[in-house]
Amino acid sequence: HFYLLTQHLQPPLEDTSPTVVDPDGRIYIRNWQGGILSGGFEKNPKPIFTEGRNQLEIQNLQEDWDHFEPLLTALLRRMPSLEALEILRLVNCPEAFTPDMRCVMGESPTLLHYFTLAGMNSQGCSLGGGAGKFLAEWMVYGYPVDNVWPLDVKRFGALQSSRTFLRHRVMEVMPLIYDLKVPRWDFQTGRQLRTSPLYDRLDTQGARWMEKHGFERAKYFVPPGKDLLALDQSKTFYKPDWFDIVGSEVKCCKEAVCVIDMSSFTKFEISSPGEQALDTLQYLFSNDLDVPVGHIVHTGMLNERGGYENDCSIVRLNKRRFFMISPTDQQVHCWSWLRQHMPSDSDLFLEDVTWKYTALNLIGPRAVDVLSELSYAPMTPEHFPSLFCKEMSVGYANGIRVMSMTHTGEPGFTLYIPIEYALHVYNELISVGQKYGIRNAGYYALRSLRIEKFFAFWGQDLDAFTTPLECGREFRVKLDKGPDFIGREALLKQREEGFFKRFTMFILEDHDTDLDLWPWWGEPIYRNGEHVGKTTSSAYSYTLGRHVCLGFIHSNQQPITPEFINQGEYHIDIAGQRFKAKAKLYPFSSLFTLRRRKDEMDIGF
Ligand SMILES: Cc1cc2nc3c(=O)[nH]c(=O)nc-3n(C[C@H](O)[C@H](O)[C@H](O)COP(=O)(O)OP(=O)(O)OC[C@H]3O[C@@H](n4cnc5c(N)ncnc54)[C@H](O)[C@@H]3O)c2cc1C
Numbered sequence: 001h002f003y004l005l006t007q008h009l010q011p012p013l014e015d016t017s018p019t020v021v022d023p024d025g026r027i028y029i030r031n032w033q034g035g036i037l038s039g040g041f042e043k044n045p046k047p048i049f050t051e052g053r054n055q056l057e058i059q060n061l062q063e064d065w066d067h068f069e070p071l072l073t074a075l076l077r078r079m080p081s082l083e084a085l086e087i088l089r090l091v092n093c094p095e096a097f098t099p100d101m102r103c104v105m106g107e108s109p110t111l112l113h114y115f116t117l118a119g120m121n122s123q124g125c126s127l128g129g130g131a132g133k134f135l136a137e138w139m140v141y142g143y144p145v146d147n148v149w150p151l152d153v154k155r156f157g158a159l160q161s162s163r164t165f166l167r168h169r170v171m172e173v174m175p176l177i178y179d180l181k182v183p184r185w186d187f188q189t190g191r192q193l194r195t196s197p198l199y200d201r202l203d204t205q206g207a208r209w210m211e212k213h214g215f216e217r218a219k220y221f222v223p224p225g226k227d228l229l230a231l232d233q234s235k236t237f238y239k240p241d242w243f244d245i246v247g248s249e250v251k252c253c254k255e256a257v258c259v260i261d262m263s264s265f266t267k268f269e270i271s272s273p274g275e276q277a278l279d280t281l282q283y284l285f286s287n288d289l290d291v292p293v294g295h296i297v298h299t300g301m302l303n304e305r306g307g308y309e310n311d312c313s314i315v316r317l318n319k320r321r322f323f324m325i326s327p328t329d330q331q332v333h334c335w336s337w338l339r340q341h342m343p344s345d346s347d348l349f350l351e352d353v354t355w356k357y358t359a360l361n362l363i364g365p366r367a368v369d370v371l372s373e374l375s376y377a378p379m380t381p382e383h384f385p386s387l388f389c390k391e392m393s394v395g396y397a398n399g400i401r402v403m404s405m406t407h408t409g410e411p412g413f414t415l416y417i418p419i420e421y422a423l424h425v426y427n428e429l430i431s432v433g434q435k436y437g438i439r440n441a442g443y444y445a446l447r448s449l450r451i452e453k454f455f456a457f458w459g460q461d462l463d464a465f466t467t468p469l470e471c472g473r474e475f476r477v478k479l480d481k482g483p484d485f486i487g488r489e490a491l492l493k494q495r496e497e498g499f500f501k502r503f504t505m506f507i508l509e510d511h512d513t514d515l516d517l518w519p520w521w522g523e524p525i526y527r528n529g530e531h532v533g534k535t536t537s538s539a540y541s542y543t544l545g546r547h548v549c550l551g552f553i554h555s556n557q558q559p560i561t562p563e564f565i566n567q568g569e570y571h572i573d574i575a576g577q578r579f580k581a582k583a584k585l586y587p588f589s590s591l592f593t594l595r596r597r598k599d600e601m602d603i604g605f
Contacts, residue, residue: 001039001041001092001093001094001095001122002039002040002042002063002064002067002068002071002090002091002092003037003038003039003040003090003091003093004036004037004038004039004068004072004087004088004089004090004091005032005035005036005037005087005088005089005091006032006035006036006037006038006082006085006086006087006088007035007085007086007087007088008033008034008035009034009035009036009085011034012033012034012035013031013034013035013036014031015031017030017031019031020078021178022074022078023178023179023180024074025040025071025074025075025077025078026040026041026042026043026070026071026074026175026178027039027040027071027074027075027078028040029075029078029079035085035088036079036082036085038071038075039071040071040074040075040178041122041174041175041177041178042067042068042070042071042174042175043070043175044067044171044175045170045171045174045175046064046067047167047170047171048061048094061092061093061094062092063089063090063091063092064090064092065090068090095121095122095174096118096119096120096121097119097121097122097170097173097174098119098121098170098173099156099160099165099166099169099170099173099187099190100155100173100187101121101173101176101177102121102150102151103117103118103119103120103121103123103124103127103131103151104116104117104118104119104151104153104156105117105118105131105134105135105138105148105151105152105153106135106138106148106151106152106153106154107138107153108153109153109154109332109333109335109336110336112340115135115138115139116153117131117132117135121173121174121177122174122177123177131151134146134148134151143303143464146465147463147464147465149459149463149464152333154332154333154336155213155329155332155333156332157213157214157331157332159193159194159213159214160190160214165190165193168189168190169187169189169190171189172187172188172189172190182235182236182237183236183237183518183520184210184219184240184520185235186209186210186211187211190211190214191209191211191216192216193211193214193215194213194214194215194216194264195215195216196215196216196261196263196264196358196422197358197419197422197423198261198263198358198422198423198426199216201423201426202218202221202261202440205221205440206221206222206223206224206226207219207220207221207440207442208220208221208222208242208442210443212264212328212329213264213328213329213331215263215264215328217261217262217264217328217442217443218260218261218440218441218442218443219242219442219443219444220242220245220246220249220441220442220443220444220445221245221249221439221440221441221442222245223245223248226245237517237518237520237575238516238517238518239513239514239518240518242444243540246442246444246445246448246542247542249439249440249441249442249444249445250441250445250448250449250542250543251542252364252437252439252441253363253364253408253410253441253445253449254364254365254410254543255364255365255437256364256365256366256436256437256438256439257362257363257364257365257366257367257369257370257412257433257436257437257438258362258363258364258438258439258440258441258445259360259361259362259363259426259429259430259433259438259439259440259441260360260361260363260440260441260442260443260445260446261358261359261360261361262359262360262361262407262414262446263357263358263359263360263422264328265325265326265327265328265354265359266325266326266327266328266329266330266331266334266352266354267323267324267325267326267352267353267354267356267357267359267416268323268324268326268334268335268338268350268351268352268353268354269317269321269322269323269324269349269350269351269353270321270322270324270338270348270349270350270351271320271321271322271348271349272320272345272347272348272349273320273347274320274347275320276343276345276347276348277320277321277322277348277349278290278319278320278322279483280342280343280348281314281322282481282482282483282485283341283483283484283485283486284301284338284341284342284485284486285297285299285300285301285302285312285314285485286299286300286301286302286468286476286477286478286485286487286488286491287299287300287476287477287478287481288478288481288482289314289316289322290481290482291316292316293316293317293318293319294315294316294388294389294390295315295316295387295388295389296313296314296315296387296388296389296403296404296405297313297314297315297316297387298311298312298313298387298476299311299312299313299314299476300312300468300473300476300477300487301334301337302467302468302485302486302487302490302491303464303486303487304486304487304489304490305464305465305467305487305490306467306468306469306487306490306491306494307463307464307465307466307467307487308458308462308463308464308466308467308468309333309334309337309464310326310327310330310333310334310337310458311326311327311456311458311462312324312325312326312330312334313325313405315389315401315403317389323353323389323401323416326458327457327458327459329459330458330459331352331354335350335352338350341486355419356418356419357401357416357417357418357419358416358417358418358419358421358422358425358426359414359415359416359417360414360415360417360422360425360426360429361406361407361408361412361413361414361415361446362406362412362413362414362415362429363406363408363410363411363412363441363446363449364410364411364412365411366433366436366437366438367411367412367413368380368411368412368413369436370429370432370433370436370438371394371402371413373432374394374395374428374429374432375392375393375394375402377392379413384402384404385404386404386405387403387404387405388403388404389401389402389403389404390402394415394417394425394428394429395424395425395427395428396424397417397418397421397424397425399418400415400416400417400418400421400425401415401416401417402414402415403415403416407446407450407455408446408449408450408453408455409449409450409453409455409587409591409592410449447537447539448539448540448541448542451537451538451539451541451548451550452539452541452543452544452548452587452588452591453587453591453592454505454550454584454586454587456471456473456503456550457537460521460536460537461503461536461537461550461551466501466503466552467487467490467491467494467499468491469491469494469495469499470494470499470501470502470503470552471502471503472502472503472585472586477491479491479492479495497559498558498559498560498561499559499560500554500555500556500559500560501533501552501553501554501555501560502552502553502560502565502585503550503551503552504550504551504552504553504565504583504584504585505548505549505550505583505584505585505587506525506535506548506549506550506551506570506572506581506582506583506584507544507546507547507548507581507582507584508546508547508548508549508572508579508580508581509546509579509580509581509582510579510580511546511547511574511579513540513547516574516577516579517574517575517577518538518540518547518574519535519538519547519549519572519574520538521535521536521537521538522534522535522536523535523538523549523551523572523573523574524572524573525549525551525552525553525570525571525572525573525581526570526571526572526573526578527553527568527569527570528568528569529569529571532553532554532555533551533552533553533554534551534552535549535550535551535572536550536551536552537549537550537551538550543591544588544591549572549581553565553568553583562585565583565585566583568583570582570583
């Protein structure tokens with residue numbers, strides 16, 4: 001980080017002089033002993049470790065006027081009279097940046113009671129007070145008093161700590177400080193680190209990629225003949241240029257069949273020679289896992305306060321072996337939570353099998369036809385009920401874990417495929433699927449489908465301070481399952497006393513998709529003109545032809561009841577303009593192609 005110091009002005013600047021920020025010029029200007037301190041965040045920062053410098057060299061970094069020149073030009077354009085002022089020094093000092101421009105705080109996943117707060121991305125003065133408070137609470141109480149998952153050190157793993165990755169990524173991060181961050185923006189550096197075996201195959205078919213926890217995931221597929229360049233520069237707060245493409249993928253999911261590569265999910269296996277695996281999971285998860293072999297259970301991994309540490313699907317593979325599927329960025333957090341809370345029993349085996357399986361989500365009414373042809377097995381709901389898992393052969397490949405869930409509320413299956421079979425199974429699906437109208441789809445279609453069905457997403461809608469009761473998921477908690485579980489007492493208490501926030505779905509009523517700014521997330525929610533919360537995610541529902549926002553309504557005075565929700569008039573504020581919204585506590589049943597039991601509703605990761 002470069003900044004210059006000048007001689008004091010005549011008269012000297014007051015201590016109360018404001019700090020000036022010029023994002024276009026990429027500079028800030030502030031008082032320093034009556035003179036000016038001005039630095040900036042240039043487009044081409046110099047990474048410190050390029051030449052493997054040691055600590056002493058870092059302390060004696062040299063000034064570099066050529067490098068500082070664009071910032072100096074911007075400073076003189078903004079304050080021309082500075083030209084006559086003596087510059088005392090150009091300082092070149094090290095600053096710490098992180099791979100996602102958010103600081104790193106919390107307890108180490110590998111070393112208990114070791115806490116960190118670092119990587120302030122040049123915002124340490126502004127953020128120091130709050131960050132320090134959260135960390136102090138974390139150390140004293142065992143957790144901070146608000147959700148700080150976006151800053152938690154456990155959002156990263158060893159994969160983000162390679163020097164080359166960091167060097168490239170932080171060079172991209174630093175200039176962002178003064179850039180406008182548009183929705184759904186993706187980093188360009190440090191990419192293609194973790195990929196599915198199908199990456200090249202999907203890439204040549206027009207996949208446009210986003211990254212999660214280092215893993216490349218297809219956002220959507222550009223059809224041949226579209227203007228690729230324009231689509232890569234989809235930087236807008238308004239209707240984006242992928243709108244029609246995603247719309248056609250959604251349509252295909254509704255009417256035919258689509259395949260989405262969802263290999264980035266975190267996958268663990270837990271097993272034991274005796275009952276230890278079941279006993280441990282019953283204690284760590286709120287739903288009842290003592291189900292017949294082959295059943296899939298959606299369940300929360302709760303903390304003592306009843307809040308979601310994780311939201312997963314668990315498959316009982318056999319009496320003593322379980323397969324756990326969690327959101328992609330849970331890989332470090334979930335592992336460390338399980339290790340901390342599992343008994344130190346040498347007969348209990350926990351394995352991270354994320355890398356062993358490719359996950360293909362086959363969504364749509366014709367999924368059943370495609371799989372029946374490939375497996376020679378009846379796949380209809382009578383033979384293959386919802387939320388069920390069977391090991392089957394698909395094409396030539398044996399041992400594919402076929403699961404009747406799609407994370408979207410649409411009919412279909414997710415296939416967990418040993419990676420060496422991934423290409424074969426994918427090719428077979430596409431080849432057999434031709435006559436059923438199969439096509440590739442990406443995460444944006446998935447997102448639209450899950451949001452219109454009111455499915456919550458951990459890390460975005462759900463966090464460690466949200467309980468299942470607050471998001472209408474009582475049916476995923478078995479308070480009377482027999483064995484005690486973490487969070488049970490808090491949930492019993494909350495059931496007694498009521499809750500003061502409620503996850504709600506909003507349908508925007510007078511919003512023009514073509515002309516108005518879109519909601520993305522974080523928009524204020526108003527009830528009868530009073531601010532009551534904010535949205536946590538939103539998407540355009542191609543089926544409803546409206547925008548759907550999900551978010552929390554809070555109440556300070558009275559517990560929230562369905563009447564409280566229904567009696568309000570709601571508005572969502574998008575960049576200062578309020579749009580009328582209809583609040584709902586249940587999804588439109590007409591959106592579900594098949595009739596489903598309430599407890600069969602999927603979660604979206
Ligand atoms: C010119 C300039 C202007 C800035 N302006 C702003 C601003 O306007 N707003 C803002 O929010 N932020 C600003 N920042 C950024 C802010 O100063 C940093 O983000 C913040 O100081 C970082 O805090 P930290 O505690 O992580 O690290 P540091 O402040 O660097 O503290 C680390 C400490 O650890 C000590 N240390 C190092 N090695 C060891 C060791 N081995 N053993 C023991 N101790 C050790 C160091 O001596 C140091 O005291 C500015 C920075 C600069 C350089």
